[in-house]
Each structure stands twice: as C-alpha cells, then as structure tokens.
Amino acid sequence: xxxxxxxxxxxxxxxxxxxxxxxxxxxxxxxxxxxxxxxxxxxxxxxxxxxxxxxxxxxxxxxxxxxxxxxxxxxxxxxxxxxxxxxxxxxxxxxxxxxxxxxxxxxxxxxxxxxxxxxxxxxxxxxxxxxxxxxxxxxxxxxxxxxxxxxxxxxxxxxxxxxxxxxxxxxxxxxxxxxxxxxxxxxxxxxxxxxxxxxxxxxxxxxxxxxxxxxxxxxxxxxxxxxxxxxxxxxxxxxxxxxxxxxxxxxxxxxxxxxxxxxxxxxxxxxxxxxx
Amino acid sequence: xxxxxxxxxxxxxxxxxxxxxxxxxxxxxxxxxxxxxxxxxxxxxxxxxxxxxxxxxxxxxxxxxxxxxxxxxxxxxxxxxxxxxxxxxxxxxxxxxxxxxxxxxxxxxxxxxxxxxxxxxxxxxxxxxxxxxxxxxxxxxxxxxxxxxxxxxxxxxxxxxxxxxxxxx
Numbered sequence: 001x002x003x004x005x006x007x008x009x010x011x012x013x014x015x016x017x018x019x020x021x022x023x024x025x026x027x028x029x030x031x032x033x034x035x036x037x038x039x040x041x042x043x044x045x046x047x048x049x050x051x052x053x054x055x056x057x058x059x060x061x062x063x064x065x066x067x068x069x070x071x072x073x074x075x076x077x078x079x080x081x082x083x084x085x086x087x088x089x090x091x092x093x094x095x096x097x098x099x100x101x102x103x104x105x106x107x108x109x110x111x112x113x114x115x116x117x118x119x120x121x122x123x124x125x126x127x128x129x130x131x132x133x134x135x136x137x138x139x140x141x142x143x144x145x146x147x148x149x150x151x152x153x154x155x156x157x158x159x160x161x162x163x164x165x166x167x168x169x170x171x172x173x174x175x176x177x178x179x180x181x182x183x184x185x186x187x188x189x190x191x192x193x194x195x196x197x198x199x200x201x202x203x204x205x206x207x208x209x210x211x212x213x214x215x216x217x218x219x220x221x222x223x224x225x226x227x228x229x230x231x232x233x234x235x236x237x238x239x240x241x242x243x244x245x246x247x248x249x250x251x252x253x254x255x256x257x258x259x260x261x262x263x264x265x266x267x268x269x270x271x272x273x274x275x276x
Numbered sequence: 277x278x279x280x281x282x283x284x285x286x287x288x289x290x291x292x293x294x295x296x297x298x299x300x301x302x303x304x305x306x307x308x309x310x311x312x313x314x315x316x317x318x319x320x321x322x323x324x325x326x327x328x329x330x331x332x333x334x335x336x337x338x339x340x341x342x343x344x345x346x347x348x349x350x351x352x353x354x355x356x357x358x359x360x361x362x363x364x365x366x367x368x369x370x371x372x373x374x375x376x377x378x379x380x381x382x383x384x385x386x387x388x389x390x391x392x393x394x395x396x397x398x399x400x401x402x403x404x405x406x407x408x409x410x411x412x413x414x415x416x417x418x419x420x421x422x423x424x425x426x427x428x429x430x431x432x433x434x435x436x437x438x439x440x441x442x443x444x445x
Binding site: 008011012014018019022030031033034035036037038041044045048099122123124126129137145174191192193194195196197198200203263 | 325406
C-alpha cells in the first residue's frame with residue numbers, strides 16, 4: 001500500500017523538489033542560464049533568416065533586365081532628391097549648432113545609425129518584439145531607440161553577442177512620453193491593444209483637456225524627447241480619438257500605429273555617440 | 277541522459293519551426309502557442325526523470341526567448357508534466373487520437389494560466405481577451421494538425437538514437 005502511495009505521489013514530490021530548487025537557485029545563475037539558452041537558440045533564428053535572404057535573392061534573380069533597368073532609373077531619381085535633402089539637412093544642422101551656441105542651449109544627443117535586419121518577429125497578445133541580427137559585436141547598447149521609415153519601432157531591451165531584442169511600441173510592456181505635434185505638453189503612451197487581423201493600436205493617457213481628436217481631425221503623436229531614450233519629433237502614431245478620463249482632469253485616447261510594423265524586415269538602431 | 281538530450285533536440289526544432297510560423301503570421305496578428313507539445317510525449321511515454329528533465333529544458337528555451345519572469349514556462353511545464361504523468365496509466369496514451377486530446381487539454385490549461393499571469397501588463401485587459409481567445413482557437417487548430425507528426429517524429433528520432441524500441445509507440 002505504501003509503495004503504491006509512493007508511486008502515485010512521486011511526480012508531485014518531484015515537482016515540489018523542482019519548484020523548491022528553482023526558488024533556491026541564485027539570481028545570477030538564473031541570469032546566466034537565460035543568456036545561455038538564448039544564445040543556444042540564436043543560431044536557429046539567424047540561420048532561418050539567412051535562408052529567407054537566400055530565398056529572396058533567388059526570387060529576385062527571376063526579374064527581367066527590363067524590370068531592373070526601370071528599378072535603377074527610379075532609384076536614380078530618388079537618389080537625386082535625397083542628395084538635395086542631405087544638403088538642406090547639413091545647412092539646418094549648422095544653423096541649429098549656431099543657435100545652440102548663441103543661446104547656450106544643451107545640444108541634442110548625436111546618434112550613429114546602425115541598420116539591422118529583422119531575424120524574427122514575435123507578436124503575441126502578451127508581448128510584441130523582434131530579434132535583430134546585430135548585438136554586442138556591432139556596439140548596440142541597451143535601451144537604444146529603434147526606428148524605421150514610418151517612425152518609432154521600439155527600444156532595445158536585450159543585447160546578446162550577435163543579436164538584440166527590440167520591444168515594439170505595439171507592446172503593452174513599452175511606455176514612453178509623447179507630445180501632440182505642435183504642442184509641448186507631454187502625455188503618456190502605452191502599446192497593447194492588438195486585434196487579430198487588424199492594425200495595432202496604442203493608448204494615450206494624461207492628454208490635456210484642450211486637445212481634441214476625432215474621425216475628421218486626427219492628431220499626429222510624436223516623441224517628446226523626455227526620458228532621454230528617444231530623440232524628439234519621431235512619429236509614434238496617429239491619435240484617432242480622445243475622450244475625458246474618469247478623473248476629468250485629463251483625456252485618454254486611442255493611437256493608430258503604422259501597419260508596416262507588422263511586417264518589418266529592416267530597422268535602424270540609433271546608437272548614441274556620447275552616452276552619459 | 278542520451279534519451280533526454282535527443283528529446284531536447286526535438287523540442288529545439290519544434291521551437292524553431294513554431295517561431296518561424298509565428299514570424300510569418302505577424303502581419304495577420306495571429307500567434308500560435310503550442311506549450312503542451314513540449315510536455316505531452318515526454319510525460320506520456322518516458323520515465324519520470326528523463327521526461328521531466330527534457331520538459332524542463334524545453335521550458336528554459338521558451339523562458340529565455342520570451343519577456344516573462346524566468347521560470348514561468350519551466351514551472352508551468354513541470355506542473356503539467358507531473359499531472360499528465362500521474363494520470364498516464366488511466367489515459368489512452370498509445371492511441372494517437374488520445375494523445376492529441378490530452379495535448380489539446382493541456383495546451384488549453386497552459387494558455388489560460390499563462391494569459392492570467394500576463395494579462396496584468398495590458399493597459400486594457402478586457403480589450404485584450406478577444407485577441408487571446410482568437411489566438412487560443414488558432415493554436416488549438418494548429419496543434420491538432422501538427423501533433424501527430426511531432427509525436428511520430430519524436431518517436432522516430434528516439435528509435436534512430438537507439439534509446440527507444442520500435443514497438444513502443
């Protein structure tokens with residue numbers, strides 16, 4: 001009888017021992033295990049992405065010469081307009097530096113652009129993040145802002161040897177300070193509402209009561225520059241509507257995010273040149 | 277030891293394949309959760325120590341690659357393993373359909389417990405549930421489709437590694 005009892009309770013006794021052992025293990029050991037197991041899976045992620053790149057390469061080889069000539073022509077036109085924008089940008093940068101000198105303003109943080117390919121996208125109802133194919137070896141720092149052509153992507157939350165993890169602005173785990181374009185008062189943005197088959201949305205809180213947004217009058221939400229992570233003026237999303245919050249002091253609202261965030265293949269990490 | 281490592285290798289492959297499927301589906305905002313597949317075969321077919329060790333290692337892989345408190349998957353998988361192992365003599369574990377049903381029930385339980393643990397982070401928990409329910413339905417359908425293949429694959433790999441006999445599945 002006692003042997004039978006022991007046999008039936010054995011899995012639960014073992015489970016109890018596992019749980020007890022887990023809580024006894026020091027945090028340093030757990031952190032080491034986490035990093036080790038992540039690095040164990042990194043080659044799988046990176047190899048799968050290399051396979052995708054190869055697949056894209058061979059599919060592009062199927063394009064005709066005529067299509068390539070047309071693409072080259074379009075690129076040449078784009079390059080010409082970008083060259084003009086670069087020269088204007090240089091003049092504006094010089095103007096900003098001159099005004100900063102005159103007014104003795106603290107200068108904005110300068111960034112180095114580190115372009116990275118997205119190796120894995122991981123968007124669940126619980127979290128939203130991507131793994132990029134650059135890490136410590138490329139000098140990616142923790143908490144660096146990540147952007148794409150549509151604005152903010154998120155920020156780096158984990159850095160590994162050759163990969164890094166970016167928490168997206170669609171994730172409920174990411175909160176940042178933003179401002180309505182043309183306004184200076186900060187408000188709080190948090191991602192999190194990601195309906196199936198629909199575009200991701202975020203929420204804004206602490207919106208000043210004199211700001212209105214609705215179907216016919218949307219407002220662009222940009223980064224405020226507060227907090228020291230994101231430079232000011234980067235697009236977060238479009239505020240589609242706001243309504244008074246429960247306390248009546250502020251408003252809360254919904255932010256429509258760029259649909260391209262769901263299919264990112266390349267992003268840019270802004271690496272601060274003079275980190276404090 | 278070899279049995280554990282071989283089974284762990286199949287779990288790494290499962291993790292890689294499912295993460296690639298989820299990568300492709302991000303544009304549709306659908307996510308497959310197949311946590312029960314990390315547990316069921318080991319709990320139903322292997323001795324306690326070898327099976328539980330493989331399950332724990334699979335849980336550690338899931339923990340290392342997700343932004344959850346380290347140990348969440350590991351301990352949930354271990355608890356599921358203990359329950360399934362405890363019940364396995366009363367379950368039709370040699371039958372593929374029986375195994376799939378057990379896997380679906382285990383996945384349902386894991387998904388719900390995991391959701392209740394994670395839902396607190398959402399700014400609007402009530403608004404998050406429709407998405408989670410849609411993901412749960414999609415996950416269960418996906419799981420029912422791939423579970424027979426994965427069980428057969430795990431068994432075949434164990435046979436090829438000469439740690440399991442052909443007639444055990």
